Amino acid sequence: MAMSISELARGAGVGVETVRYYQRRGLLEDPRPQKTGAGGIRHYGPDEARRLRFIRSAQDAGFTLEEIGELLRLDSSDDRPRAREMARTRIAALDQQISRLRAARQSLAKLAKECAGGVDGPCPIIASFEGVG
Amino acid sequence: MAMSISELARGAGVGVETVRYYQRRGLLEDPRPQKTGAGGIRHYGPDEARRLRFIRSAQDAGFTLEEIGELLRLDSSDDRPRAREMARTRIAALDQQISRLRAARQSLAKLAKECAGGVDGPCPIIASFEGVG
DNA sequence: CTTGACTCCGTACTATGGTACGGGACCTAT
DNA sequence: ATAGGTCCCGTACCATAGTACGGAGTCAAG
Numbered sequence: 255m256a257m258s259i260s261e262l263a264r265g266a267g268v269g270v271e272t273v274r275y276y277q278r279r280g281l282l283e284d285p286r287p288q289k290t291g292a293g294g295i296r297h298y299g300p301d302e303a304r305r306l307r308f309i310r311s312a313q314d315a316g317f318t319l320e321e322i323g324e325l326l327r328l329d330s331s332d333d334r335p336r337a338r339e340m341a342r343t344r345i346a347a348l349d350q351q352i353s354r355l356r357a358a359r360q361s362l363a364k365l366a367k368e369c370a371g372g373v374d375g376p377c378p379i380i381a382s383f384e385g386v387g
Numbered sequence: 388m389a390m391s392i393s394e395l396a397r398g399a400g401v402g403v404e405t406v407r408y409y410q411r412r413g414l415l416e417d418p419r420p421q422k423t424g425a426g427g428i429r430h431y432g433p434d435e436a437r438r439l440r441f442i443r444s445a446q447d448a449g450f451t452l453e454e455i456g457e458l459l460r461l462d463s464s465d466d467r468p469r470a471r472e473m474a475r476t477r478i479a480a481l482d483q484q485i486s487r488l489r490a491a492r493q494s495l496a497k498l499a500k501e502c503a504g505g506v507d508g509p510c511p512i513i514a515s516f517e518g519v520g
Numbered sequence: 521c522t523t524g525a526c527t528c529c530g531t532a533c534t535a536t537g538g539t540a541c542g543g544g545a546c547c548t549a550t
Numbered sequence: 551a552t553a554g555g556t557c558c559c560g561t562a563c564c565a566t567a568g569t570a571c572g573g574a575g576t577c578a579a580g
Binding site for chain 2: 305326348358362370
């Protein structure tokens with residue numbers, strides 16, 4: 255049940271240094287300040303593991319660590335409007351980004367196709383992107 | 388026909404400093420080395436403008452500036468296999484990224500919905516992402 | 521022929537998200 | 551009880567993609 259930092263890290267697919275970085279950023283709590291003075295080895299439970307996985311998911315969703323910090327704070331507060339707003343804002347950004355990536359994919363497909371077509375000579379890489387940006 | 392650096396930059400929606408940065412990186416040529424010694428004010432034509440727009444498009448497609456440099460070099464070489472390979476690799480990465488973003492969008496929609504549902508108390512932000520990463 | 525906008529150039533600084541390093545403490549198996 | 555593997559801690563460093571700054575040169579208009 256109680257994990258070491260390296261087990262915690264491995265469980266989320268990140269490095270130990272990354273976990274420690276998140277602690278420094280205040281995204282993960284450092285489970286120990288109340289202990290009797292001396293600095294000893296930390297132990298982590300499923301809560302920390304979930305929190306860490308959440309951080310990675312939220313990162314995949316495009317939130318910055320800064321925003322993730324806010325989300326984590328919201329998770330235990332009652333500010334629903336703020337949480338909804340953040341979600342909506344990010345969804346809009348995601349939709350935009352997804353369309354951009356789709357457009358980019360189109361251009362690349364075009365590039366690959368045109369490049370496969372001719373027999374020799376350079377393929378028109380720059381031209382393949384014309385009228386896209 | 389001949390533009391100043393700031394016109395070139397504006398035309399691509401970037402800053403002058405960014406153009407100069409790309410020149411330093413070797414992505415845009417510096418139109419002048421062969422001129423008679425003295426360093427004077429550069430003038431840019433439609434070629435440079437297209438090249439700059441390409442850089443932005445390729446960035447949207449997720450290529451790094453390093454990779455864009457390679458693409459630009461490929462554009463005037465005959466290495467079609469390499470160009471196709473880069474395109475295919477990037478398309479695969481884009482497809483992955485698009486799915487990830489879609490999944491993230493799902494989670495966020497869930498978060499927004501659950502957060503809108505209850506009347507008070509915190510909304511389960513972390514829980515909304517469970518089973519996503 | 522000066523003023524103000526723009527340019528050039530080099531260097532330094534920024535933000536983001538880590539990654540590495542070195543020394544000491546600690547824990548476990550032999 | 552000692553060797554090897556972890557852990558803790560602070561500090562430093564890294565890559566990417568710019569952005570800012572200061573001083574000097576240049577250019578067009580009034």
